[in-house]
Amino acid sequence: MTDVLRRGRASLAFAFLVQGVAFALLVTRIPAIQDRYGVSDALLPAFLAAVPVLAGIGSVATERLVKRVPPSRVLRWSQPVVLLALLGVGAGEHMAGLAVALAVFGLAVGALDASMNMLGVSLQRAYGRSIMLSFHAAYSLGGIVGASLAWVGAHWQLALWVSYLPVVLVLMPAALIGSRWYVDQEQQEGRHRDRVSGAASERGDGAGPVPFKLLLPLCLVMTVAYIGDSTVSNWSAKYLQDVLGSSEQTATVPYNVYMVTTLLGRTIGDLGVRRFGAVVVVRAGALVAAAGFAVVAGAPGEWVGMLGFTLLGLGLCVLVPQTFAAAGRLFPGASDVAVARLNVFNYVGFLIGSPLVGVLGDVWSYRGAMLVPMVLVLVALVYARSFTPEPDRYGGGHERARTADVGRGSHGL
Secondary structure: OOHHHHHHHHHHHHHHHHHHHHHHHHHOOHHHHHHHHOOOOOOHHHHHHHHHHHHHHHHHHHHHHOOOOOHHHHHHHHHHHHHHHHHHHHHOOOHHHHHHHHHHHHHHHHHHHHHHHHHHHHHHHHHOOOOHHHHHHHHHHHHHHHHHHHHHHHHOOOOHHHHHHHHHHHHHHHHHHHHHHOOOHHHHOOOOOOOOHHHOOOOOOOOOOOOHHHHHHHHHHHHHHHHHHHHHHHHHHHHHHHHOOOOOOHHHHHHHHHHHHHHHHHHHHHHHHHHHOHHHHHHHHHHHHHHHHHHHHHOOOHHHHHHHHHHHHHHHOOHHHHHHHHHHHHOOOOHHHHHHHHHHHHHHHHHHHHHHHHHHHHHOOHHHHHHHHHHHHOHHHHOHHHHOOOOOOOOHHHHHHHHOOOOOOOOOO
8 A cells, every 4th residue: 555545545534524623613503603693593494404405516516526627626625615614604793694604614515525525435446445434433533523622612602703713723724734645536547447448537537427226225325324313413412301301411412422433433334344344334334223213212211312322323324434435336437426416415314304303203202203214224224235346246145245345456346
């Protein structure tokens, strides 16, 4: 493994970490943002929904953009925009300024998420083994850091811009410096060239199409994974306090536990993929996540409820990284296009998850509402074969043998 690839992996992991910090700083300070700008409870959902919608647009635009410029360049310049938009959210004075800052944040996040995962997929191909979960582990670590910084700002009652400015001043130059070592697919040619017609550029320039019918199973898995994730992030505190009768302070614990177990699961997840294969890991993740929702729905008290949210972190954490990796394997000659399209369903799941649980909780019960994402996450079991290295050639009894390593060199990818 060359120093170029090692530096590329480290710099990309740092980019994931920075994005985790930025996103956590935004979502964990939503009440403070609402108070600063006087956003009403009725208007707040519109502001929050606009971010993933615009992020989806940014992801679609990135699909076209990377046909002309490398994904590394998209990531290099979208990350500072995200950080500056975050600062704009904290420093604005009027609601129109908040709307502009959130719009810029959403569009840039879409481009950033898509380009980060494009580079992650191509680096995994070059390594010839599973490393995708390690990038998302860095994102989880960034989320924990960002949430901790947000707690400090809230505890000391700091103005939003005072909380955000030091983070931006430190992370933006660090991210720009780290971007010097991003590794694009063109830099890997000659070392790890896939056997595609005409050895076309792996960004999709002149490569084969990406039929939506073939990508659809992965899109569904991505959607249900984010429905589960948004359920935890938006409803865990309310569920523990209102349904299980915990204190307000204890109600903040489940999401923190969820983030820590997500980090743990992603840190060791690549070892599981290398040992047992992606199909087995995805199936296990779906079953553990479904068990977590079942425990939450039936919990007699707060501690059992927290056990359920712990299981959710361990189960859901593997689905998203492996879905991106599977898209890269399924379309080796057009992986960037596949990743950009798949990334849109990240935001679809986010948009569906929170309102779905809220509506079901109001018209039925919150315990019953938790059973719906439990059933939905089992979609990953139905489409687990889509995670094989070469699904058109191997199936059934060959899955475990063929997926014990993500790729035997570049040919398994």
